[in-house]
Amino acid sequence: MSPTAAPSPSRHRHEIPVILVLSLAAVVVSMMQTLVVPVLGLIGTSLGSSTAQISWVTTATLLSAAVFTPLLGRLGDQHGKKPTRTARSPRTSPHPHLHTPTG
Numbered sequence: 001m002s003p004t005a006a007p008s009p010s011r012h013r014h015e016i017p018v019i020l021v022l023s024l025a026a027v028v029v030s031m032m033q034t035l036v037v038p039v040l041g042l043i044g045t046s047l048g049s050s051t052a053q054i055s056w057v058t059t060a061t062l063l064s065a066a067v068f069t070p071l072l073g074r075l076g077d078q079h080g081k082k083p084t085r086t087a088r089s090p091r092t093s094p095h096p097h098l099h100t101p102t103g
Contacts, residue, residue: 036061 036057044054076084 033062033065034058 040051040054040057043049043057044051047054072084
């Protein structure tokens with residue numbers, strides 16, 4: 001058996017920023033998953049629905065993220081990041097023409 005070599009100090013210094021960035025990304029993703037929670041009361045009031053019915057909005061948000069995150073990751077691996085980002089952006093970001101008054 002050969003003794004295990006200790007990691008070099010320079011490698012350890014590079015691991016800390018990576019861990020911090022990944023931790024920040026995990027926090028941001030978890031916050032984005034629950035972004036709809038503060039407006040659940042407004043959605044319920046405007047639709048005249050009960051709390052139990054409106055709780056499905058959160059469930060649908062989490063379920064769609066669980067399905068589309070790996071799917072979009074796979075598409076990004078196959079076709080590249082830019083085409084995937086361009087293809088999904090009209091569906092997920094507000095479009096300027098949706099806010100223009102009509103009539």
